[in-house]
Amino acid sequence: MGVKYRYPLIFTAGFLLLWESYVYFTGKEKWLLPAPSDIAAAFPGMLPLLVEHGRYTLLAAVVGFALAIAVALLLAVLMDISPVLRQGIYPLLVISQTIPIISVAPLFIIWFGYGLLPKVIVVALVCFFPLVVSVIQGMEAVDRDMVNLLRVMGASTWQIIKEVKLPAALPSFFAGLKIAGTYSIMGAVIGEWLGAAKGLGLFMTRAMHSYQYDRLFSAIIVVSLLSVLLFMIIEVIGRLVIPWHYKKGE
Amino acid sequence: MSKLKLVEVTKSYSTKEGPLPVLEQISLEVRGNQFVSLVGPSGCGKSTLFNIICGLVKQDSGSILLEGEEKTKPGDLISYMPQKDLLLPWRRVIDNVILPLKLAGVSTADAVREAMGLMDVFGLKGFERRYPWELSGGMRQRAALMRTVLAKKDILLLDEPFGALDAITRFKMQSWLLQVWHRFKRTVLFITHDVEEAVYLSDKIYVLSQRPGRIKLEVDVPLARPRIPGMITGAHFVKIKEKILKSIDA
Numbered sequence: 001m002g003v004k005y006r007y008p009l010i011f012t013a014g015f016l017l018l019w020e021s022y023v024y025f026t027g028k029e030k031w032l033l034p035a036p037s038d039i040a041a042a043f044p045g046m047l048p049l050l051v052e053h054g055r056y057t058l059l060a061a062v063v064g065f066a067l068a069i070a071v072a073l074l075l076a077v078l079m080d081i082s083p084v085l086r087q088g089i090y091p092l093l094v095i096s097q098t099i100p101i102i103s104v105a106p107l108f109i110i111w112f113g114y115g116l117l118p119k120v121i122v123v124a125l126v127c128f129f130p131l132v133v134s135v136i137q138g139m140e141a142v143d144r145d146m147v148n149l150l151r152v153m154g155a156s157t158w159q160i161i162k163e164v165k166l167p168a169a170l171p172s173f174f175a176g177l178k179i180a181g182t183y184s185i186m187g188a189v190i191g192e193w194l195g196a197a198k199g200l201g202l203f204m205t206r207a208m209h210s211y212q213y214d215r216l217f218s219a220i221i222v223v224s225l226l227s228v229l230l231f232m233i234i235e236v237i238g239r240l241v242i243p244w245h246y247k248k249g250e
Numbered sequence: 251m252s253k254l255k256l257v258e259v260t261k262s263y264s265t266k267e268g269p270l271p272v273l274e275q276i277s278l279e280v281r282g283n284q285f286v287s288l289v290g291p292s293g294c295g296k297s298t299l300f301n302i303i304c305g306l307v308k309q310d311s312g313s314i315l316l317e318g319e320e321k322t323k324p325g326d327l328i329s330y331m332p333q334k335d336l337l338l339p340w341r342r343v344i345d346n347v348i349l350p351l352k353l354a355g356v357s358t359a360d361a362v363r364e365a366m367g368l369m370d371v372f373g374l375k376g377f378e379r380r381y382p383w384e385l386s387g388g389m390r391q392r393a394a395l396m397r398t399v400l401a402k403k404d405i406l407l408l409d410e411p412f413g414a415l416d417a418i419t420r421f422k423m424q425s426w427l428l429q430v431w432h433r434f435k436r437t438v439l440f441i442t443h444d445v446e447e448a449v450y451l452s453d454k455i456y457v458l459s460q461r462p463g464r465i466k467l468e469v470d471v472p473l474a475r476p477r478i479p480g481m482i483t484g485a486h487f488v489k490i491k492e493k494i495l496k497s498i499d500a
């Protein structure tokens with residue numbers, strides 16, 4: 001445990017030290033670039049406000065993430081069953097990823113207002129692509145012989161998906177979940193950035209406009225912490241759900 | 251009565267370098283409750299023949315008769331144990347062995363009750379809740395065999411079930427397989443590289459040539475049953491073994 005975290009801690013400390021001394025020696029104004037110590041000093045006072053806004057961001061992220069998971073699983077299964085759907089949908093999926101979310105998010109606000117829904121949609125859009133791709137790739141990597149064995153046992157297409165293909169796709173799916181999970185908080189912040197009544201994105205735009213960069217950085221810390229937290233939760237769930245994947249290597 | 255009959259089955263795979271003839275005019279017959287073995291060098295098409303019998307691969311010509319008829323769904327009569335054990339890593343031993351019953355619509359409670367009663371016979375008592383990766387090679391093979399037997403099909407196709415085991419474990423497994431066969435009264439078609447194993451287990455042996463596999467020799471093994479390990483050094487046993495080895499060399 002201790003050894004595992006030694007180098008990440010040393011490097012993080014080194015980075016913060018560099019930053020601190022840069023601000024100190026160049027004499028940068030606090031409102032231009034606050035030093036880590038300034039941020040640390042401002043952080044506790046801001047915490048109640050950050051928690052208040054963070055709750056909304058987390059809610060949008062989790063709901064959007066869940067929506068993305070449901071849509072991704074459904075699409076992946078449909079595409080596995082039907083080659084026609086697969087060939088038809090795959091290019092659309094790729095194209096959907098080339099659309100800059102920033103440019104369409106304001107439309108969602110016009111359509112759906114300043115509430116939770118437009119943020120959820122932005123999060124889902126950001127998250128679902130890595131998820132679909134990871135599930136499809138995982139299902140493709142299934143051992144053909146296992147599928148054949150089940151076929152001889154008389155399994156239906158759905159039974160083969162349920163008993164073999166989806167379980168076989170789990171390691172890949174969890175890799176996708178980790179990527180998408182980390183994106184989800186950022187997606188919610190982007191959604192809020194463009195118009196919201198509450199949330200860290202709104203908090204950040206306000207801080208920006210009033211040149212309170214210590215506030216901005218405090219919010220960034222919370223965003224990072226939330227993202228890392230989601231990542232770790234997914235990692236822990238993965239270890240419980242796919243023990244065979246982790247056991248093999250150990 | 252003939253349970254399984256192959257009439258002049260021929261198969262070549264199409265590869266990038268052109269057609270690869272694998273099986274030529276294979277005719278053989280297995281009668282009810284018989285134990286019949288196929289011996290042949292690596293790559294001569296033994297596994298391919300099994301894949302053809304259970305309908306995973308289509309032969310170019312010739313026919314497969316099950317109980318005198320060509321069947322569209324051979325899986326109704328056949329249970330197949332592939333060369334790799336193909337236990338599903340996400341299922342515990344008990345859930346792996348009841349898989350064919352579950353696919354056939356038996357309730358989990360009934361399937362588990364039946365399987366639990368047989369764990370002792372298959373030497374898996376106490377390991378029901380383990381995952382496949384926690385088992386030794388011999389136990390994995392026994393679990394795979396248990397799954398094959400529990401499917402309750404008349405004909406068992408066993409593809410080198412003991413190929414990956416050390417000599418001592420292998421020898422134990424052979425005697426144990428004979429007991430299982432005796433108890434469950436099934437028709438067995440068995441693939442092996444090992445001539446001694448074939449003679450020890452079988453009522454009849456087919457020797458295949460190098461690829462493309464043709465039947466070089468058909469030998470009856472009229473040794474008394476139950477077979478006992480001491481027979482291996484007996485004059486009659488040795489004579490049969492020599493006859494097969496000579497035909498392989500020729």
Ligand SMILES: Nc1ncnc2c1ncn2[C@@H]1O[C@H](COP(=O)(O)OP(=O)(O)OP(=O)(O)O)[C@@H](O)[C@H]1O
Nearest residue numbers: 263264265270272291292293294295296297298299
């Ligand atoms: N799907 C396939 N496409 C092309 N060639 C194949 C295919 N499957 C098997 N072969 C080739 O056919 C030949 C016979 O393969 P098969 O697996 O039936 O041999 P085998 O007798 O079971 O060998 P072993 O004892 O090593 O298991 C091999 O040369 C193999 O490379």
Ligand SMILES: [Mg+2]
Nearest residue numbers: 296297298333
């Ligand atoms: Mg083989």
